[in-house]
Amino acid sequence: MVTAEEIEKVAKLMRIEMDDHAEYIERVKKMLGYFDLLDKANVESEEIDFTIMPIENLRKDEFIPYDEKLIEKLKNYKGTYVRAPKMV
Amino acid sequence: MKIKQSLLEYIDNVKNGSFTCEEFVLETLEQIEKHEEILHSYISINNKAIEDAKNIDKKIKSGEAGSFYGAPISIKDNICIKNSKTTCASRILEDFVAPYDATVITRLKNQDALFIGKNNLDEFAMGLTTEFSSFGPSRNPWNSEYVPGGSSGGSAVAVSALECLASLGSDTGGSVRNPASFCSVVGYKPSYGLISRYGLISYANSIEQIGPLTRTVKDTAFLLNTIAGLDENDNTTIDNHNDDYLAEIDHGIEGKKIGIIKQMMGEGTSKEVVDATNEAISKLEKQGAQIQDINLETVDYSVAAYYTITATEAGSNLARYDNLRYGYDFPLEGYEFNSYISKARKKFGPEVTRRMILGGFVPSAGYAGRYFLKAMKVKNKLTREVNEAFKKVDLLISPTVPVQPFKIGEKIEDPIALFLVDFNTVTANLTGKPAISVPFKVTNGLPIGIQLMAEHNEDKFLLQAAYSLEKDTKLPEVPL
Numbered sequence: 135m136v137t138a139e140e141i142e143k144v145a146k147l148m149r150i151e152m153d154d155h156a157e158y159i160e161r162v163k164k165m166l167g168y169f170d171l172l173d174k175a176n177v178e179s180e181e182i183d184f185t186i187m188p189i190e191n192l193r194k195d196e197f198i199p200y201d202e203k204l205i206e207k208l209k210n211y212k213g214t215y216v217r218a219p220k221m222v
Numbered sequence: 223m224k225i226k227q228s229l230l231e232y233i234d235n236v237k238n239g240s241f242t243c244e245e246f247v248l249e250t251l252e253q254i255e256k257h258e259e260i261l262h263s264y265i266s267i268n269n270k271a272i273e274d275a276k277n278i279d280k281k282i283k284s285g286e287a288g289s290f291y292g293a294p295i296s297i298k299d300n301i302c303i304k305n306s307k308t309t310c311a312s313r314i315l316e317d318f319v320a321p322y323d324a325t326v327i328t329r330l331k332n333q334d335a336l337f338i339g340k341n342n343l344d345e346f347a348m349g350l351t352t353e354f355s356s357f358g359p360s361r362n363p364w365n366s367e368y369v370p371g372g373s374s375g376g377s378a379v380a381v382s383a384l385e386c387l388a389s390l391g392s393d394t395g396g397s398v399r400n401p402a403s404f405c406s407v408v409g410y411k412p413s414y415g416l417i418s419r420y421g422l423i424s425y426a427n428s429i430e431q432i433g434p435l436t437r438t439v440k441d442t443a444f445l446l447n448t449i450a451g452l453d454e455n456d457n458t459t460i461d462n463h464n465d466d467y468l469a470e471i472d473h474g475i476e477g478k479k480i481g482i483i484k485q486m487m488g489e490g491t492s493k494e495v496v497d498a499t500n501e502a503i504s505k506l507e508k509q510g511a512q513i514q515d516i517n518l519e520t521v522d523y524s525v526a527a528y529y530t531i532t533a534t535e536a537g538s539n540l541a542r543y544d545n546l547r548y549g550y551d552f553p554l555e556g557y558e559f560n561s562y563i564s565k566a567r568k569k570f571g572p573e574v575t576r577r578m579i580l581g582g583f584v585p586s587a588g589y590a591g592r593y594f595l596k597a598m599k600v601k602n603k604l605t606r607e608v609n610e611a612f613k614k615v616d617l618l619i620s621p622t623v624p625v626q627p628f629k630i631g632e633k634i635e636d637p638i639a640l641f642l643v644d645f646n647t648v649t650a651n652l653t654g655k656p657a658i659s660v661p662f663k664v665t666n667g668l669p670i671g672i673q674l675m676a677e678h679n680e681d682k683f684l685l686q687a688a689y690s691l692e693k694d695t696k697l698p699e700v701p702l
Contacts, residue, residue, distance in 0.1 A: 136583075144582040148537060149544075150575055151564040158572075161637055162579050168638050169530055169584065169593055175523040177599035185428075193454040200321075207321055208547055210554055218546050219554045219562040 136166050225249050229293055229387040229441040236282065236291045243282065243292030243336070247275040250294050250338060254385045257702065262360050263379035265299045266307055267339040274336050281334060288334035289448065295330060296386040298377050299340040300347055301432065302421040303327050310423050311355040312345045314569040318548050324421020325456065326390060326432055326449045333448050338386050342376030345571045347392055347425045348536065349373050350400050350643050353634050354573040361630070362404060363700050364668055368627040371401030377435045378405040382700050388436040388445060394426050395528050396647025398433040399659035403622035403671025406661040406697060408688070409435050410442045413678045414654035415460035418453035424539040426532040429651040439660065439689045443467035446681065460679065467682050475690040476510030479615040485521040486620035486646045495621045498663040498670040502691060503619060509690055516611045516618060520604040521649055525641050527604070528648040530584050530597035537581020540574070543567065605653045612677045617687055620646045622659040622671040646673060656681045658688045664698050
């Protein structure tokens with residue numbers, strides 16, 4: 135059974151601040167409870183296929199000129215740097 | 223009323239001079255103004271639409287217009303149009319202006335489509351009623367007390383309510399087909415890779431696709447002719463060899479084998495929906511199709527697998543929203559780095575927040591085997607079952623949604639009831655197959671759509687079958 139503490143820990147790692155812990159936790163627990171259905175799917179012996187994309191299909195690593203200054207589209211920047219809060 | 227026509231009819235009419243693009247766009251804008259307060263299908267309207275229409279009229283006069291002749295198309299607000307706001311119906315992106323065009327937009331621009339506005343959606347496409355939009359829900363034009371479906375709800379409403387000729391949405395687990403069914407329009411989820419996702423704001427990359435919503439199957443085929451095919455900016459795209467989806471669309475269904483997915487016609491499906499689906503099956507049978515039952519056992523676990531996989535991908539995709547590179551006005555001063563990001567991310571709505579928490583949880587150490595890896599195995603097993611089914615039949619049929627549209631607010635507090643609305647649509651996404659919702663019936667004043675699914679890369683054949691189902695179907699007009 136998933137605990138409220140575990141969910142809170144994950145939320146913190148995901149940088150999610152919750153006002154109403156109880157509401158979120160209850161609903162997330164309900165959703166996880168539904169996912170327990172996967173236990174009945176009888177897939178223990180199943181392999182997982184991953185799609186491997188061939189690298190020859192990748193576009194060429196070429197410089198594409200951009201007619202505007204992308205940095206100016208940011209909310210916070212100084213010169214050519216993104217501004218961020220201080221790391222204490 | 224000029225606006226009551228299909229995309230292809232519009233093109234014929236503008237070509238032969240029955241009216242100008244500007245006249246049509248003006249009437250479309252009037253229709254939007256008349257109904258927008260209630261329906262709320264748009265997040266933003268193109269303020270330069272009339273100017274754009276005038277420019278296209280000039281091109282039409284000089285014989286230089288592209289194949290869309292200025293047809294007003296709306297775009298779900300998670301697809302980037304350069305220099306336009308692209309909000310994903312989220313407060314965290316409410317001021318974001320896209321610096322580039324999505325590939326589908328570039329291709330439509332090259333053919334002189336006119337972008338009339340950006341459509342409402344569930345925040346970051348996470349939802350199936352449009353109730354999770356941060357800018358308020360869209361409403362169903364068939365009855366404004368009811369949900370229009372989602373997450374491309376705004377797109378479906380706009381097409382149904384004559385507020386555009388066609389729209390582009392995105393379909394991760396039924397987000398094009400579900401609202402198409404609820405609003406009585408055609409909704410298409412192409413084969414995975416048929417349409418470039420470049421410029422679609424990512425939610426769950428491994429299964430989502432951009433898809434058209436139109437008034438007719440032919441309009442969908444016409445749109446695909448422009449937007450489908452290889453794109454060097456998306457290496458998951460597939461070569462469709464410039465297939466002409468409109469050519470031979472009336473090929474018919476005679477001799478084709480159609481499988482009824484047993485699991486999608488049982489418990490949880492309303493009587494009205496089952497009856498409509500049986501009628502659709504009879505119609506195809508009368509046209510020479512051979513019908514048989516198909517058993518897809520793993521479908522029962524598909525919704526749990528779908529939400530596990532999409533939450534995981536969403537958790538990763540949405541990690542980029544730290545409000546440093548793009549976001550909203552929120553001063554940096556007075557915050558430590560991590561606490562700033564946590565505070566800034568409070569702009570996410572409740573459903574997105576829940577799914578991000580889930581997305582952090584299900585692949586985490588100690589739980590990955592129980593949830594994420596098992597979900598991936600279910601995806602594999604389901605794909606194998608569906609591939610086996612396509613060795614026996616050419617098409618699979620089911621209701622698009624197990625129920626008809628429900629009232630706004632009716633299911634919003636019950637996440638599992640909402641999950642199950644996706645029961646019939648997620649299989650196509652998990653397996654990469656193309657699927658279409660065709661409007662088929664209106665019962666008790668609310669629409670019912672039928673879903674057809676085909677083998678991967680058999681999009682042309684699927685559209686031929688959908689056209690057979692659509693042909694001669696008489697539906698009432700939307701009661702606006």
